Amino acid sequence: MTGWTRRELGIGAAALGSALGPARARARPRVVVIGGGIGGATAAKYLAAGDALDVTLVEPKPRYATCVFSNLYLAGLWSLESLTHGYGTLARRYGVAVVEDAAAAIDPGIRRVRLTGGASLTYDRLVVAPGIAFRFGEIDGYDEAATESMPHAWSAGAQTRLLRARLEAMEDGGVLVIVAPPEPSRCPPGPYERASLAAYYFKQFKPRSKIIILDAKDSFYQQEVFREGWDRHYPGMIEWLPARSTGGVTAVDVPAGLVRTAQGTVRADIANVIPRQTAGALAHAAGLVDAGGWCPVDPETFESRLRPGIHVVGDAARAGDMPKSAFCANAQAKACACAILTALTGARPSRPHLLGTFYTFLAGNDAMGDAAVFTPADGTIRLSGAFLTGTGEQSETRRRNARAAVGWYDAFTRDVFG
Ligand SMILES: Cc1cc2nc3c(=O)[nH]c(=O)nc-3n(C[C@H](O)[C@H](O)[C@H](O)COP(=O)(O)OP(=O)(O)OC[C@H]3O[C@@H](n4cnc5c(N)ncnc54)[C@H](O)[C@@H]3O)c2cc1C
Numbered sequence: 001m002t003g004w005t006r007r008e009l010g011i012g013a014a015a016l017g018s019a020l021g022p023a024r025a026r027a028r029p030r031v032v033v034i035g036g037g038i039g040g041a042t043a044a045k046y047l048a049a050g051d052a053l054d055v056t057l058v059e060p061k062p063r064y065a066t067c068v069f070s071n072l073y074l075a076g077l078w079s080l081e082s083l084t085h086g087y088g089t090l091a092r093r094y095g096v097a098v099v100e101d102a103a104a105a106i107d108p109g110i111r112r113v114r115l116t117g118g119a120s121l122t123y124d125r126l127v128v129a130p131g132i133a134f135r136f137g138e139i140d141g142y143d144e145a146a147t148e149s150m151p152h153a154w155s156a157g158a159q160t161r162l163l164r165a166r167l168e169a170m171e172d173g174g175v176l177v178i179v180a181p182p183e184p185s186r187c188p189p190g191p192y193e194r195a196s197l198a199a200y201y202f203k204q205f206k207p208r209s210k211i212i213i214l215d216a217k218d219s220f221y222q223q224e225v226f227r228e229g230w231d232r233h234y235p236g237m238i239e240w241l242p243a244r245s246t247g248g249v250t251a252v253d254v255p256a257g258l259v260r261t262a263q264g265t266v267r268a269d270i271a272n273v274i275p276r277q278t279a280g281a282l283a284h285a286a287g288l289v290d291a292g293g294w295c296p297v298d299p300e301t302f303e304s305r306l307r308p309g310i311h312v313v314g315d316a317a318r319a320g321d322m323p324k325s326a327f328c329a330n331a332q333a334k335a336c337a338c339a340i341l342t343a344l345t346g347a348r349p350s351r352p353h354l355l356g357t358f359y360t361f362l363a364g365n366d367a368m369g370d371a372a373v374f375t376p377a378d379g380t381i382r383l384s385g386a387f388l389t390g391t392g393e394q395s396e397t398r399r400r401n402a403r404a405a406v407g408w409y410d411a412f413t414r415d416v417f418g
Pocket of ligand 1 (some may be wrong): 040
């Protein structure tokens with residue numbers, strides 16, 4: 001061990017403290033972060049960066065695959081490996097203690113997190129960022145087991161790989177059915193970007209194939225821009241059916257590959273069913289969730305309105321106008337880290353900057369480049385400014401966006417994972 005510091009080994013005092021027992025003096029405030037996705041990893045990094053806190057990150061997976069750009073993987077344009085990130089830099093450079101385990105329960109009374117492996121961690125502040133869970137049961141026949149045959153691919157990794165394998169195996173002339181979820185959901189443009197990039201793949205390799213989107217909604221984000229792009233790149237290939245025309249998806253027949261709506265049945269060679277979503281299971285178990293299924297938070301500090309001392313960031317949070325997206329999870333996590341540093345160390349408070357850029361692909365060389373600014377106001381978070389792609393944009397602008405998106409992904413994931 002000679003020559004290594006605790007920071008280089010990635011062992012925070014919080015982890016050492018729990019290993020050595022409560023008798024040892026606690027020099028610095030402890031923060032535990034649950035969930036090493038976009039929100040949790042960003043929070044852990046920015047909490048640890050000032051070297052004033054002991055920060056422990058709890059995440060069961062050794063590596064995290066981003067949903068961001070996973071539709072490019074489905075199109076065969078990116079590898080899954082290039083979307084996968086580890087926690088080594090957070091540990092080595094920032095001194096975050098990374099614990100490879102899942103949080104099983106939170107006891108807010110004694111400020112303790114129990115881990116599935118049996119250990120427990122105490123905290124002064126807790127950040128919960130478990131992402132989403134699915135509301136199985138709303139579509140008859142679609143349960144956890146059905147995701148193996150009809151993947152949602154709405155959390156990246158095994159599910160995305162499965163959907164890609166299905167796309168590769170499908171015969172030319174096959175039908176991909178995408179069941180788009182009701183709002184609020186993770187990544188509002190995601191299902192339509194997925195349809196675009198699946199069509200991009202089909203156009204090259206299986207040009208007689210079709211995509212049907214059975215939507216739980218009657219309209220969707222940037223609908224006109226998507227429709228214009230579909231007409232330009234994939235005429236006749238993508239059919240979007242709003243809830244008003246189908247009555248919504250009611251059931252699936254997994255062995256027969258059928259998707260049933262209130263108005264009729266569609267045969268699918270591949271069914272990509274994205275169910276209604278809610279906050280991750282741990283948030284429910286910890287009493288952080290309201291009747292609508294999401295975690296209400298203070299718009300400046302992201303402290304839970306239901307459990308003081310616990311902050312919620314990312315998709316699990318009910319964050320006003322902010323969409324459930326990686327750039328929002330990242331912005332929320334930074335604001336939350338600032339608020340916790342202020343509360344625990346007396347650091348100067350600063351107003352949160354909730355802004356971000358996001359790219360949405362219509363084809364390999366055609367992307368929308370949008371940006372949005374959000375401001376805490378009237379007890380919630382309001383959209384205060386936006387730059388949104390419009391219809392009729394020049395192809396060269398879209399090509400430039402597609403190139404810029406690659407640089408954005410690199411910079412963004414460095415910001416999150418160090
Ligand atoms: C197809 C698709 C494309 C997308 N594209 C974009 C895009 O281009 N731009 C964009 O901004 N957003 C995009 N998103 C949205 C983005 O992926 C999410 O908004 C973002 O991942 C939310 O971050 P999060 O930290 O809340 O959740 P996640 O990133 O899902 O992380 C949650 C983490 O918590 C862990 N966890 C859960 N329970 C526990 C527990 N009990 N103990 C410990 N750990 C736990 C999980 O293992 C996971 O690692 C896309 C989403 C999809 C599905």
